Amino acid sequence: MIRVCRLIASLFTVGLLLLAGFATFGTESVDDRIAQADAAYLSRHVVESMNEALALYESVLPDLETLPVQSQAYVLNRLSQLCYEAAMFTTGNTPEDGARFVKGKDYAFRSLRLNREFALHELLGLTAALEHATDPMATHWAANNWGMILEMNPVQGLMEQGSVLALFERTIELDEEFWGGSAASALGSLLIMVPSVMGGDAQRGLALVGESIVMDPTYLHNRIILAEYWGFTYNMFGALTGVRDAELIERELAMILAADIGGWPFWNRQAKAEAQRLMAQLREMTG
Numbered sequence: 001m002i003r004v005c006r007l008i009a010s011l012f013t014v015g016l017l018l019l020a021g022f023a024t025f026g027t028e029s030v031d032d033r034i035a036q037a038d039a040a041y042l043s044r045h046v047v048e049s050m051n052e053a054l055a056l057y058e059s060v061l062p063d064l065e066t067l068p069v070q071s072q073a074y075v076l077n078r079l080s081q082l083c084y085e086a087a088m089f090t091t092g093n094t095p096e097d098g099a100r101f102v103k104g105k106d107y108a109f110r111s112l113r114l115n116r117e118f119a120l121h122e123l124l125g126l127t128a129a130l131e132h133a134t135d136p137m138a139t140h141w142a143a144n145n146w147g148m149i150l151e152m153n154p155v156q157g158l159m160e161q162g163s164v165l166a167l168f169e170r171t172i173e174l175d176e177e178f179w180g181g182s183a184a185s186a187l188g189s190l191l192i193m194v195p196s197v198m199g200g201d202a203q204r205g206l207a208l209v210g211e212s213i214v215m216d217p218t219y220l221h222n223r224i225i226l227a228e229y230w231g232f233t234y235n236m237f238g239a240l241t242g243v244r245d246a247e248l249i250e251r252e253l254a255m256i257l258a259a260d261i262g263g264w265p266f267w268n269r270q271a272k273a274e275a276q277r278l279m280a281q282l283r284e285m286t287g
Helices: 007-027 030-041 047-059 061-066 069-089 095-112 116-124 126-130 136-152 154-174 178-193 202-215 221-230 246-258 265-286
Strands: 232-234 240-243
Touching (some): 030 047, 030 069, 047 069, 069 095, 069 136, 095 136, 116 126, 126 154, 136 154, 136 178, 154 178, 202 221, 221 265, 240 265, 246 265
16 A cells, blocks of 8 residues: 555544534535535645545535435445545554444445435345446445455455455446446456455456556556566565566666656555655665
C-alpha cells in the first residue's frame, strides 16, 4: 500500500471539520452538502480535502433515506471509496486504517442492499446475491476494503478471500473498464498471490493485469500492480520473498515516473510515490 505519514495532520483536520459541522451541516441542505463534498473530492490528493469530503458525505447519512435510491447509492459508494483511499495517507496499516476499511466495506454493502434482489438473495450467501448486483462501484470498493481487512488479518484471509475474488469477478462482469480497469488488475494480483490449491492462477492473473494496462494506459496504478506482484515474489501470507523479474520492475517503474499525472490526479500521484518505494526496494534486494 502507498502511504504518506500525515496521520496527525489528518486527525487534526477531521476534528476541526467535525466541530465546524455541528455549526454548519445542520443548516445547509443535503444537496448543498453533497455539492460541497463533490468539490472537495476533486482535490482529495490533498489530505485536508480528503478529510473535508469524508466529513461532508458522512454529514448526509442522517438524511440519507430522504434521497432517491440512486442518490443514496452515490453517497454510500463515495464513502466506501474514500475510506479506502484515506488510508493511503498513513504509513503501514494502522488501527485507524483498519477501522476505515471496516466502515468502507459496510458502506459498500449498504449500497448493494439498496437493490432489493441483492438483499433478498444475500440470505442464500454472497454468491447468490452477486448474481443480482448491478453497481460496479459498490462491488469494486466492497472488494477493495474487504481485501485490506484480510491483509491485516491473514488467518481470516484464508477463509474469506474467495468472497473478495467473487466481488472483483462481478465488477469485471458488470463493467470491465470501470475505474481504469483496476478490478482486472486487482483480481489479477490476487490470482498471482493465492496458491493454486486455494483458487489462485498465476498465468490468468498476469493476463488480467496486462489487459488492465491496455484498457487504460493512463491509469498508472495498473503498472504498479504488474511491477509489484509479478516483478517480486511473495509467500501465501503476502510476505516479500524475492525478485522474479528485475528488468520488468525497472521498465514499468520508469514508465510510471516519466508519465503525466493526467486524468487520475489522486491515483497517479499515489502510483508515482509507490514507484519510488518499489525502486528503492529493488535496489536494496539486488544491491
